[in-house]
Structure formats: C-alpha cells, structure tokens
Amino acid sequence: MSSIDTNKTKENESVSKVLVTGGAGYIGCHLIRILLERGCKVRVLDSFLFDQHSLDNLKDNPNLEIMVGDIRHMEELASSLEGVSSVIHLAGIVGDPACNLEKQVTLSINYEATRLLVDLCKYNNIKRLVFASTCSVYGARGEEILTEESPISPISLYAETKIRSEEILLKAANENSLEPVIVRFATVYGLSRRMRFDLVLNILTAKAVHEKKIRIYGGVQWRPLIHAKDAAAALMLCLEASGDVVCGEIFNAGSNQENYRIKDLEKIFVKLFPRINIEHVPPMNDERSYNVSFDKITSVLGFTPQETAKRGVKELKDSLLKGNFADYLADKYYNVKYLYK
CATH class of the missing domain: 3.40.50.720 (NAD(P)-binding Rossmann-like Domain)
Incomplete structure (x- = not known):
C-alpha cells in the first residue's frame, strides 16, 4: 500500500x-x-x-x-x-x-x-x-x-x-x-476479509473464473479504480x-494511471483468462462516467497507490481458484441482497 x-x-x-x-x-x-x-x-x-x-x-x-x-x-x-x-x-x-x-x-x-x-x-x-x-x-x-x-x-x-x-x-x-x-x-476493488462481489472488477473476475465468460455493459463510461x-x-x-x-x-x-473505460478492462481479462468469452451488451441503467484527476492527493500527501487493476484481478483470480468464495453469488457478498433480507 x-x-x-x-x-x-x-x-x-x-x-x-x-x-x-x-x-x-x-x-x-x-x-x-x-x-x-x-x-x-x-x-x-x-x-x-x-x-x-x-x-x-x-x-x-x-x-x-x-x-x-x-x-x-x-x-x-x-x-x-x-x-x-x-x-x-x-x-x-x-x-x-x-x-x-x-x-x-x-x-x-x-x-x-x-x-x-x-x-x-x-x-x-x-x-x-x-x-x-x-x-x-x-x-x-x-x-x-x-x-x-x-x-x-x-x-x-x-x-x-x-x-x-x-x-x-x-x-x-x-x-x-x-x-x-x-x-x-x-x-x-480487491480482496478483503469482508468480501464484496457487487463491485465491477470483483464480479467480473468471479464470473471469469467460475463461468469462463463476462459481460461488458456499454463500455465507453469511465471508472477510476483503487x-x-x-x-x-x-x-x-x-x-x-x-x-x-x-x-x-x-x-x-486513486491514481491517474488507473482511470479506465469499462471496455478497456477487457484487455486485462483477455491476458489473464486467454480462453474467456466476452459478450458486449447495451449499458444498463447506470449513467455514471467520471475520468478523475488524482494530482492533488499525490502532490499534497505523496499518495501513490501500490496496486493496479491487473494485479488486483490476478490476486482475486488466484484466491478463487484456491476455492475461496466458492459461492460468490451468496447474499453476504452483495450489499443490496443482504440488506433486502
């Protein structure tokens, strides 16, 4: 970190x-x-x-x-x-x-x-x-x-x-x-002892491991990742x-280098999951898109994130392949599902 x-x-x-x-x-x-x-x-x-x-x-x-x-x-x-x-x-x-x-x-x-x-x-x-x-x-x-x-x-x-x-x-x-x-x-994104799979990079990784396919909704929208x-x-x-x-x-x-269009995350998954099936579908009801500058926290506080999206996907992939979070669709990993109960 x-x-x-x-x-x-x-x-x-x-x-x-x-x-x-x-x-x-x-x-x-x-x-x-x-x-x-x-x-x-x-x-x-x-x-x-x-x-x-x-x-x-x-x-x-x-x-x-x-x-x-x-x-x-x-x-x-x-x-x-x-x-x-x-x-x-x-x-x-x-x-x-x-x-x-x-x-x-x-x-x-x-x-x-x-x-x-x-x-x-x-x-x-x-x-x-x-x-x-x-x-x-x-x-x-x-x-x-x-x-x-x-x-x-x-x-x-x-x-x-x-x-x-x-x-x-x-x-x-x-x-x-x-x-x-x-x-x-x-x-x-990333591993945590209070794990969540209702976050974009985490759920894409879980689906890549367990289903061998992922869906990219829209793709042009920007998301910075940390x-x-x-x-x-x-x-x-x-x-x-x-x-x-x-x-x-x-x-x-966050990091200026970790601003991604959702479609650009595809490159990470193709590299780490060579046989993955990627489906492109129209965007869901989520208009959010923000390309963010992190210059201030870097210059004022010297903040430099140590992790990258690619390493985070690899880390989570390895954990899932070891049998952790086998039931990744369980309610406890999704805030809305758990609260709805």
Whole structure:
C-alpha cells in the first residue's frame, strides 16, 4: 500500500486513539490493521450487519476495542467518542442499489448520522474527522477530467447523501478545533476479509473464473479504480497529515494511471483468462462516467497507490481458484441482497 511514515503516528497526538465507524467493512478491516500496526489504540463502532468475521483474528489485540452499535443512536455514538482524539467515518449504506431500497433509512444513516457525528465531535473537542466519500458525486461527465474543484452532479441517492454530508463537514472546519478531511474514493476493488462481489472488477473476475465468460455493459463510461488496501492507506495519510495541510480539504483518492473505460478492462481479462468469452451488451441503467484527476492527493500527501487493476484481478483470480468464495453469488457478498433480507 502507499508509503506511510511509521514514525508520524507515534509523534502525532491526534491519531493516538482513533474511532473507526464501520471498521468491520470492506475498507475498514484493512484500515484497522494499518492502525494497529502503527501502534494506535483503535475503537470500532459497527452494527455488524455482516457479522464480525472480518475482525476475528484481531479480537485479542489489547489495542483494539470493539463496540456493537448504531451510528444513528446518540447514546451509542457519544459513548464511542469517549477518550478519542480522532475519527474515521466509514459507516453507511454503500452503493446505489442498496441505498435505493429504503430512501428514509439511507438518509438517516448516510446523512443525518453524519450530522450527529459532526456535532458530537465538536462537543467532545475531537481534532481530526476523516470522511469517506466517493467520486460518484461527479455523476455522468463524459471526457472531462475532474478535479476536486469540478462541479458536482450526483445522479444517485448514494452520491447525494455523500454531498450533503460533505457540506456539513466543510462548514464545520475549524469549529471547536475540528479538522474535517474528505476523501472521495475511486471505485474500489480487491480482496478483503469482508468480501464484496457487487463491485465491477470483483464480479467480473468471479464470473471469469467460475463461468469462463463476462459481460461488458456499454463500455465507453469511465471508472477510476483503487484497491481496498490503497483506499485504507489514503485514509491513514489524511489522518496523519498536518491540520494546516488537510483541514477542510477534499482529496480524490486513486491514481491517474488507473482511470479506465469499462471496455478497456477487457484487455486485462483477455491476458489473464486467454480462453474467456466476452459478450458486449447495451449499458444498463447506470449513467455514471467520471475520468478523475488524482494530482492533488499525490502532490499534497505523496499518495501513490501500490496496486493496479491487473494485479488486483490476478490476486482475486488466484484466491478463487484456491476455492475461496466458492459461492460468490451468496447474499453476504452483495450489499443490496443482504440488506433486502
């Protein structure tokens, strides 16, 4: 993952005890391991809808505290902030299909709980609050190269809740010493202890392994990609950086070299699966397309992702061929299927 100064965390008081909401999730379980490796004391607040399996081998770590709770409940959220110096906010309903199941529930979790968290952070004099957002806030933008200064144009409820949450955080910058930082992730992929197959690169790889064929829907739409491990590393850098550098800032997290048209992913699969059958079909009801610049996070924080889409597909292919995730269509690997239950 991205290079991180191992001495910074020990020297930086703001990261000595960290609350991670949603710490058992797809990115969170990578992040928890980085924090513990850096010697941080970590508290996880998670509702564990997908059980605690992703943190099983960490439960005996004396620097890890696990709290089962709901970020919408003031008492539980307030309790989780006791003695904490910084927060990384990952908890939420992720993805367009899952968010569309129940609009009011999505708003309460993805937006109203964020507002509550910001208020409680200010009340408790929390110094750093890092918020996980998404590049899908840019919407359907064609060939335009998008920076953090580009106009936002959400076309989904998921993106709308992220934008509304971002607005709350930016307004709170420097209130009661709070230093909010926003990280807009590229489309995430790769192995995780809380595995997901409702992500484009992951599901294509699973189908390539098990069905020997994949479908490319449309193909001209742009998607920037980032491995879950690199996403966690980006969060860590935002946590460690000086407040003068990151307070009130937005960072797109990804790599300029990992912006792909969906059809260009075909080259990766042809190379790794020489006998694969690729079917091209009309696009589904997903207009999102965003070609994103990641110059800012590279120049300001020195972020350089260590993984590539090709290596990520190879890694996942090898895992699947070893018999892992044999039932890759199981509900637990798909946010919308599991929540619908």
